[in-house]
Amino acid sequence: MSNFPILIVALPLCFAFFISLLSLTKLNRFCGHLALLSVGVSFVLTLCLGPRILAGEKIAYSLGNWPAPLGINLLVDGLSYLLSLIFGLLVLLSVIYSLEDHKGKYFSLVLILYAGMNGVVFTRDLFNLYVFWEILSISAYILVVSPQPASLRASLLYLFLGSLATALFLLGVGIIYALAGTFDMDALAREIPVIWRTQPLAILLVGALFLVSLGIKSGLFPMYVWVPEAHSLAPTPISVLLSGAVLKIGIYIFIRLFLTLFRTEVSLEGLILYWGLISMVFGGCLALVQEDLKRMLAYSSINQVGLILIGIGLGTKLGMEGSLYHLFNHALIKGSLFFSAGMIIESTGKRRIRELKGNGIVPFFPRFSFLMGALAIIGVPPLNGFISKWLICRAAVERGNLIVAALILIFGIVAAVYYLKVVQNLFSVAKMCQTEKRQSSSIPWIKYTCLGTLLGGSLVFGLLPSQGLYLIREAVALIFP
Amino acid sequence: MRRQETKIVRNVARKLFPVLVLFAFYLIIYGHISPGGGFQGGVVLGSSLILLYLSEGPERVEKKFKNSQLAILEAIGVLTFVGIGFLGIILGKHFLGNFLPIGRVGMVPSAGLVLLLNLFIGTKVGAGISLIFYALMKFDRRAQGE
Incomplete structure (x- = not known):
C-alpha cells in the first residue's frame, strides 16, 4: 500500500518501454492489450488509494528513502487524487477505444502520457513537476499526428507553442531556485513569503512567467490557437485525452502553485476571474x-x-x-x-x-x-x-x-x-x-x-x-x- | 548512393572512434565523483557513432549498428533502470532505494546504485541519440533523393 503512489507512475512508464520493445517483434498485435493491462492495474491502484484519501489522509512517498528537502517526494492528497482519477478513467477508455485502430508505438506513447500526467499531479518537487509536464507534453505532441496530412501542421504548432510554454515555466522555476535554493514545494511555501518581503519584483516575474505558460497550456484566450487545430485533427481517443486531461493539467498546476503554495499579498482572483x-x-x-x-x-x-x-x-x-x-x-x-x-x-x-x-x-x-x-x-x-x-x-x-x-x-x-x-x-x-x-x-x-x-x-x-x-x-x- | 569522405577524414575518424568510446565510458563511470554522468557520457557515446556515420557513410555503419538493435538497446536501458527501482521496493526499501554497499567516498565503486544507474542511462542516451541521428539522416536522404 505504501508503494502505491510510485507504482501508479512507474508501472505505465515501465510498460511503455516494454511495449516499444515488443513492437519490434512478431508479437506486435498484443501491444494494445498489454497497454490496457498496465493502465488497468494503475487505475485500480489509484482506486485502492481512494478510501484513505477521501477520509482526509495524505499519502506521502519519498523516492530512494531520501527525506523531504533533499530528495524527490510524491504526495497524494485530495486534489491530486481527483485529477489522477480523471486521468486514469480517460486513459483507460481511450486505450480501449483505440485497441483496434492503432498498434505498437502509439500505445507506448499513451502510456508515457499517462505516467507523465500522474507524475505531474503527485510530485512535490517543482523541477520534477516540470520534467513530468514536459514528458507528457512531448508524447502529446507526437500523438496529435493522425493519418490526415494537416495534423502534422497542427502537431508542429502545438509543439512550438507548448515548448514556449514549458520553457517559460522552466525559466520561472530557475528564478525560484536562485532565490530560494530549493525545489521542494513545502520548503518553498515557507520561503516565498520571506523572499516576497525583500524581492517582490522577482516573485511577480515568476508569477507572470508561470501564468503565461499555464495560459498557453490550458488554451486560454489569447494563447488558444493550438487548441482547435490539435483537438480537431488528432485521432479521436487523443482528442478526448487532450480536452479532458491535458488542458486540465494547466488548471491543476495553477491551483497547486498559486492557491495552495504561494499565497502572497497580491490577489490573483480578479485576474483569473x-x-x-x-x-x-x-x-x-x-x-x-x-x-x-x-x-x-x-x-x-x-x-x-x-x-x-x-x-x-x-x-x-x-x-x-x-x-x-x-x-x-x-x-x-x-x-x-x-x-x-x-x-x-x-x-x-x-x-x-x-x-x-x-x-x-x-x-x-x-x-x-x-x-x-x-x-x-x-x-x-x-x-x-x-x-x-x-x-x-x-x-x-x-x-x-x-x-x-x-x-x-x-x-x-x-x-x-x-x-x-x-x-x-x-x-x-x-x-x-x-x-x-x-x-x-x-x-x-x-x-x-x-x-x-x-x-x-x-x-x-x-x-x-x-x-x-x-x-x-x-x-x-x-x-x- | 555513395557518400564517402576523403582518406584523411576516414582514417582520423576511425582512430578517434575507440578513444571517444573510452572517454564516454570514463564520463559515465566517474559520473558520481567528478563532472560527467550518464547523460553526458551517453551523448559522447552517441556522437562517436555519429562521427563514424559521417565519415564512413550510412551503409557500412547502419550494417554494423542496426536501427533495430539500437532501439532494443534503448528500451533495455530504461527497463533496467526502472527494474532497479522496483528491486528497491522488492528488497524492502522505497523505489530506487539503495541496496548496495555505499563504499568509500571518492572511489569508483561507491555511492551504491548511482554507478549502475548511470551505466544504464548512458546506454539509453547513447542509443537514443544515434537513433535520432539515423532518423534525421534518413529524412535528409529522402529529401535529397526526391
Missing part, C-alpha cells in the same frame, strides 16, 4: 461559427475551461467546489462528446456539421450520446453539467457578481445554440440523402462501451451530485480549510 470570463465569451462566440464538428467541440473546450477559471477566480469555497466539480464533469462530458463525434465521423466520413443531415447515415447510439453530451454540457438538469454550472452561478451571485452570473447563463444559451444546431442536423431527415443508399461502416461494440461508461457517469453524477461533491470535498478542503 476576468481571464476566465474573456475565454468563456470568446470560446463560446467562436464555437458558434465553426463548420467542422470537432473544431466546434474544441472551441467549446475553451469556453468550458473559461468557466472553470471563473469559479476559481470567484475566490469562495462554493466557487472552488463548482470549479473542481465542473473540471471533473467536463472531462466526462467532453470525453463522451468527442467519442461520439469520432464515431459519427468514422461511420459517415464527414466532418462538416452541414453534411451530417440525414437520418440513417449515422448509427443511433452515437447520435443519442451526442445529444446527451450536448444537454449535459449546456446544463440541463438531470445531467451533471447542470450541477457544477449551478454551483458556479450561485457562487457568483453570492459574491454579488451578478454580471458574471448573467454571462454564465447567457453562454449556456449560446452553447445550446451551437450544440443543438448539430443535434438538429443529426436527427433531421434529409430528402436528398435518403435516396442515396449509404453503407455506413459498422462500429465495434467495444467502442460503444467506452461511450456508455462516460454517459453513465454523467447521468450518475447528475442524479447523485452528493457523490461527486464527496469526491472533491478533500480537494476543496486543501484550498479552503
Whole structure:
C-alpha cells in the first residue's frame, strides 16, 4: 500500500518501454492489450488509494528513502487524487477505444502520457513537476499526428507553442531556485513569503512567467490557437485525452502553485476571474461559427475551461467546489462528446456539421450520446453539467457578481445554440440523402462501451451530485480549510 | 548512393572512434565523483557513432549498428533502470532505494546504485541519440533523393 503512489507512475512508464520493445517483434498485435493491462492495474491502484484519501489522509512517498528537502517526494492528497482519477478513467477508455485502430508505438506513447500526467499531479518537487509536464507534453505532441496530412501542421504548432510554454515555466522555476535554493514545494511555501518581503519584483516575474505558460497550456484566450487545430485533427481517443486531461493539467498546476503554495499579498482572483470570463465569451462566440464538428467541440473546450477559471477566480469555497466539480464533469462530458463525434465521423466520413443531415447515415447510439453530451454540457438538469454550472452561478451571485452570473447563463444559451444546431442536423431527415443508399461502416461494440461508461457517469453524477461533491470535498478542503 | 569522405577524414575518424568510446565510458563511470554522468557520457557515446556515420557513410555503419538493435538497446536501458527501482521496493526499501554497499567516498565503486544507474542511462542516451541521428539522416536522404 505504501508503494502505491510510485507504482501508479512507474508501472505505465515501465510498460511503455516494454511495449516499444515488443513492437519490434512478431508479437506486435498484443501491444494494445498489454497497454490496457498496465493502465488497468494503475487505475485500480489509484482506486485502492481512494478510501484513505477521501477520509482526509495524505499519502506521502519519498523516492530512494531520501527525506523531504533533499530528495524527490510524491504526495497524494485530495486534489491530486481527483485529477489522477480523471486521468486514469480517460486513459483507460481511450486505450480501449483505440485497441483496434492503432498498434505498437502509439500505445507506448499513451502510456508515457499517462505516467507523465500522474507524475505531474503527485510530485512535490517543482523541477520534477516540470520534467513530468514536459514528458507528457512531448508524447502529446507526437500523438496529435493522425493519418490526415494537416495534423502534422497542427502537431508542429502545438509543439512550438507548448515548448514556449514549458520553457517559460522552466525559466520561472530557475528564478525560484536562485532565490530560494530549493525545489521542494513545502520548503518553498515557507520561503516565498520571506523572499516576497525583500524581492517582490522577482516573485511577480515568476508569477507572470508561470501564468503565461499555464495560459498557453490550458488554451486560454489569447494563447488558444493550438487548441482547435490539435483537438480537431488528432485521432479521436487523443482528442478526448487532450480536452479532458491535458488542458486540465494547466488548471491543476495553477491551483497547486498559486492557491495552495504561494499565497502572497497580491490577489490573483480578479485576474483569473476576468481571464476566465474573456475565454468563456470568446470560446463560446467562436464555437458558434465553426463548420467542422470537432473544431466546434474544441472551441467549446475553451469556453468550458473559461468557466472553470471563473469559479476559481470567484475566490469562495462554493466557487472552488463548482470549479473542481465542473473540471471533473467536463472531462466526462467532453470525453463522451468527442467519442461520439469520432464515431459519427468514422461511420459517415464527414466532418462538416452541414453534411451530417440525414437520418440513417449515422448509427443511433452515437447520435443519442451526442445529444446527451450536448444537454449535459449546456446544463440541463438531470445531467451533471447542470450541477457544477449551478454551483458556479450561485457562487457568483453570492459574491454579488451578478454580471458574471448573467454571462454564465447567457453562454449556456449560446452553447445550446451551437450544440443543438448539430443535434438538429443529426436527427433531421434529409430528402436528398435518403435516396442515396449509404453503407455506413459498422462500429465495434467495444467502442460503444467506452461511450456508455462516460454517459453513465454523467447521468450518475447528475442524479447523485452528493457523490461527486464527496469526491472533491478533500480537494476543496486543501484550498479552503 | 555513395557518400564517402576523403582518406584523411576516414582514417582520423576511425582512430578517434575507440578513444571517444573510452572517454564516454570514463564520463559515465566517474559520473558520481567528478563532472560527467550518464547523460553526458551517453551523448559522447552517441556522437562517436555519429562521427563514424559521417565519415564512413550510412551503409557500412547502419550494417554494423542496426536501427533495430539500437532501439532494443534503448528500451533495455530504461527497463533496467526502472527494474532497479522496483528491486528497491522488492528488497524492502522505497523505489530506487539503495541496496548496495555505499563504499568509500571518492572511489569508483561507491555511492551504491548511482554507478549502475548511470551505466544504464548512458546506454539509453547513447542509443537514443544515434537513433535520432539515423532518423534525421534518413529524412535528409529522402529529401535529397526526391
